[in-house]
Amino acid sequence: MPRDLDPRLLRAFVAVADELHFTRAAARLYVAQQALSRDIRRLERDLGAELFVRTTRQVTLTGDGERLLPYARVVLQAQDELLAAASGASRPLLVDLNTEGMASGRVLARARELAPDCELMARFQSGLTGAAAEIVAGRLDVSFGRLAGLEPAVRALLSHQPVRFEPMAVLLPQDHPLAGRERIPLNALAGETVYAGAGNPATREWTDLARRLFAGRGITIAPPAPVAIGFEEFRRVMAKTRTPVLAVVDFPAMPDTVLRPIVDPVPLSPVSMVWRKGIVHPGVDALRAAAADLAGQEGWLERDANAWLPEGDMSLMGDNN
Structure with missing residues (x-):
């Protein structure tokens, strides 16, 4: 029997x-x-005991499995306590949300239900590029957004979990010529200038997605402008400039505007949960469980074969780590 056992087993x-x-x-x-x-077989070899009886219909504990299970729980609890003490897991977990009420906000709300003893504190960085820099620097713990829009060197420092393929939409002044339509075909935006965060260093991943979507379609991205901070300031600037805004279907309602889904094709915004590699915190576990729960219940990771999504995004959305 080996002197040490791998806690993963x-x-x-x-x-x-x-x-x-x-x-x-x-x-x-x-x-x-x-x-x-494979891990179960390795543990059984290391312990010299069969832990489970496996049939095509059920899995049950053997006598040795029942006898050793309480000891395994004690070891894992001790390890969790040690890691929590070393990592400061009792501290608040800082969770970045782009906007309240959207997918990331719902994941946070569910995680708070799953882990009521954890302090999960919301922050609003408004862009994964900016949030990722804060995560790498240790000033933020978790964020949500388009992973493929980050530099590879930054992605290498992060762990991630796909959360949602979010259908995209356009936010229009209520008297815009297209506002009367229930859905906006993508080619109907030809000739329009659409705001997509150009010039905002915190939202480069979103602007890049817009460029890919608009390429060859006659749609212009609005030029860089001073970033509006806060919902009310964003509303005021939009009312003044009257520029359509690229958004997603869950974007919160704003006075004097209409939100219309884009179709033909339906463009998707790929949303992942990202966190700093190596972080150990029960809040991260709760967020991951909440994201998986909501995605499963509401089909967030299902997508139509005809929907639009860059190939590089698809490959990363299938790469959990």
């Missing part, structure tokens, strides 16, 4: 013992089922 053991189902346990641990099965 013990976590696999406890997860399968709790679920009595390898597929559910793998989803809980965010690993592939094959990897989980």
Whole structure:
């Protein structure tokens, strides 16, 4: 028997013992089922004991599995306490939201329900590019947005989890010629100048997505302008300039404007949850569980084959780590 056991193997053991189902346990641990099965076999070899009886219909604990399970729980609890003490996991977790009420805000609300003892504090950086720089610097913990819009060197420092393919929309003055339509075909925006955050260093990933969407379609991105800070200031500037704004379908309502989904094709904004690699905090676990729960319930990661999405974004959205 080895002198030391890998705690990861013990976590696999406890997860399968709790679920009595390898597929559910793998989803809980965010690993592939094959990897989980390998970990269980390795732990059984290390302990010299069979822990589970597996059939095509069910998974049950063996006598040795039942006897060793309480000890595994004690070891993992001690490890969690040690890591929490080292990482300051009792501190508030700083969570960046682009705007209240959107997908990221709903994930935060659900995470607060799942982990009521955690202090999950909202911050508003308004852009993943800006938030990612704060995360890498240690001044922020978690954010949401388009991962593919970040520089590869920055992405290498972050972990991520796909959250949603969010349909895009356009915010229009209520007397705009297109405002009377329930949906706006993308080609109907030809000849329009649309605001997409150009010049804002914190939202480069969004401006890049707009450029890719508008390329070859006769749609112009509004030139850089001073960034409006705060909802009321944004509303005031929009009322003054009367420039359509590229948004998403959950963008909050604003006076004197209408929000219309874009169609033919439906463009998607890929949203991931991102956090600093190596961070250990129960709030991160709660946010990940909340995001997976909402995505599963509401089909956030389902997409029509005819929807528009850059290829590079698709590959990253399928790459959990």
